[in-house]
Amino acid sequence: MATKQLTLAIKTSEPDWLKRELLDFNAFGKNTIVTSTKTATESERVHIETYVNEFWTAKQRDANALHEISYRACFKPQLPRFFIERLTLPGDAVYDPFAGRGTTLIESALLGRVPIGCDINPLSSIMTLPRLNPPTVDQVADRLSHIELEDVDEYPEELLVFYHSETLKQICALKKYLKEKEQNGGSDQVDQWIRLVALSRLTGHSSGFFSVYTLPPNQAVSVDSQKKINEKRNQTPPLRDVKTLILKKTRALLKHCNEQTRHTLTGVYPQAKFLTQPSHSVSEIASNTVSLVVTSPPFLDVVNYAQDNWLRCWFCDIDPATVPITMARKIEQWQHEMTKVFRELERVLKPGGHIAFEVGEVRHGKIKLEEAVIPCGIEAGLTPLLVLINDQKFTKTANVWGVDNLKKGTNTNRVVVFKKSN
Numbered sequence: 001m002a003t004k005q006l007t008l009a010i011k012t013s014e015p016d017w018l019k020r021e022l023l024d025f026n027a028f029g030k031n032t033i034v035t036s037t038k039t040a041t042e043s044e045r046v047h048i049e050t051y052v053n054e055f056w057t058a059k060q061r062d063a064n065a066l067h068e069i070s071y072r073a074c075f076k077p078q079l080p081r082f083f084i085e086r087l088t089l090p091g092d093a094v095y096d097p098f099a100g101r102g103t104t105l106i107e108s109a110l111l112g113r114v115p116i117g118c119d120i121n122p123l124s125s126i127m128t129l130p131r132l133n134p135p136t137v138d139q140v141a142d143r144l145s146h147i148e149l150e151d152v153d154e155y156p157e158e159l160l161v162f163y164h165s166e167t168l169k170q171i172c173a174l175k176k177y178l179k180e181k182e183q184n185g186g187s188d189q190v191d192q193w194i195r196l197v198a199l200s201r202l203t204g205h206s207s208g209f210f211s212v213y214t215l216p217p218n219q220a221v222s223v224d225s226q227k228k229i230n231e232k233r234n235q236t237p238p239l240r241d242v243k244t245l246i247l248k249k250t251r252a253l254l255k256h257c258n259e260q261t262r263h264t265l266t267g268v269y270p271q272a273k274f275l276t277q278p279s280h281s282v283s284e285i286a287s288n289t290v291s292l293v294v295t296s297p298p299f300l301d302v303v304n305y306a307q308d309n310w311l312r313c314w315f316c317d318i319d320p321a322t323v324p325i326t327m328a329r330k331i332e333q334w335q336h337e338m339t340k341v342f343r344e345l346e347r348v349l350k351p352g353g354h355i356a357f358e359v360g361e362v363r364h365g366k367i368k369l370e371e372a373v374i375p376c377g378i379e380a381g382l383t384p385l386l387v388l389i390n391d392q393k394f395t396k397t398a399n400v401w402g403v404d405n406l407k408k409g410t411n412t413n414r415v416v417v418f419k420k421s422n
Helices: 001-014 017-024 078-087 103-111 122-132 137-145 157-160 163-181 189-200 224-233 242-253 261-269 311-316 331-348 371-378 396-403
Strands: 033-040 045-053 093-096 116-119 273-275 290-295 349-359 383-391 410-420
Touching: 017 045, 017 078, 017 383, 045 103, 045 242, 045 371, 078 103, 078 290, 078 349, 078 383, 078 410, 093 103, 103 116, 103 122, 103 261, 116 122, 116 261, 122 189, 122 261, 122 273, 137 189, 137 242, 157 163, 157 224, 163 189, 163 242, 189 242, 242 273, 290 331, 331 371, 349 371, 371 383, 371 410
Parallel strands: 045 383, 093 116, 093 290, 116 273, 290 349
Antiparallel strands: 033 045, 349 410, 383 410
């Protein structure tokens, strides 16, 4: 450990060490291309060195299985790992102000760093915290065996476009059980895990989900849209056993949770923190305490999170209309919101700490948000070090949608790296 600390201290004291490492990077047989990102602040033109390569693998599942919870517009675990391994040491705090499904937090914890997260969407904490402190398969199986899925308070018949009548009854009964446990103060890590897994199984495109065939599980289509899917495919919702599918997914998520992994998670979990509030005001996080921020903000109005998560919100009794997620339609409005966040990031960062801020190409590549975000960081008092562009073939999700990597969506991970002055 002492050797690693000394090595990192020496490297971080050299202003260009990260640039040299990116320039020499060749782990996947490609040479790094160096270009320049040009943008402007109110007072000057800015040119930031930009490094293009395949810096982490395109393989979907080349990471710990704990990550395999679907959420719209999330990045791969390899992205935060790339920066965590290079810019922090075990025990350091790693923060994500737009936590989403919790990828940065889970990866930080797996690497022995203290995870801190914030997200305005209450679903984020529901999806993240149980995976930082997972129960065993046996604990989940035992709990499921004692839950009666007969008693329901509601039965929304419009959801029968997704579910067999008996499956819907089981889902409603499980929802009631979890709600009552939480209201009575008796909800524990096993109940919270079951809720997380149930959320991940609500809808999808295989027999591993509670629903009939529908779109990939990172978004739920509307009732009317599902009716059209059913008619087009000439399908009716089959009977699914909720407990069986929860246990099956539990085994899949925990397949890499060996004794060492659990020991690592247990070591950092007591210090973990998750805030459900706007990320531009996080007074609960002390100043000068975070070593690294790895995050990806909402990309303008590209993704409608409330619309995508309406069914998950129903299951958790969340009114999506009350969740003020940033949906900026104009780049100026988006920059204004991001500048407020950067000011808070500058406050919580330790001197010498870093931010890896992942953005992307939007609106058919016409807008490159890295050019827009650099002035935001500068205005907040941060120094932009470089832009990293991870260039690789499109993802599994893009394939499902039939998206051509050169025509639509985000073709690359584009990460602006900032540093707080020592």
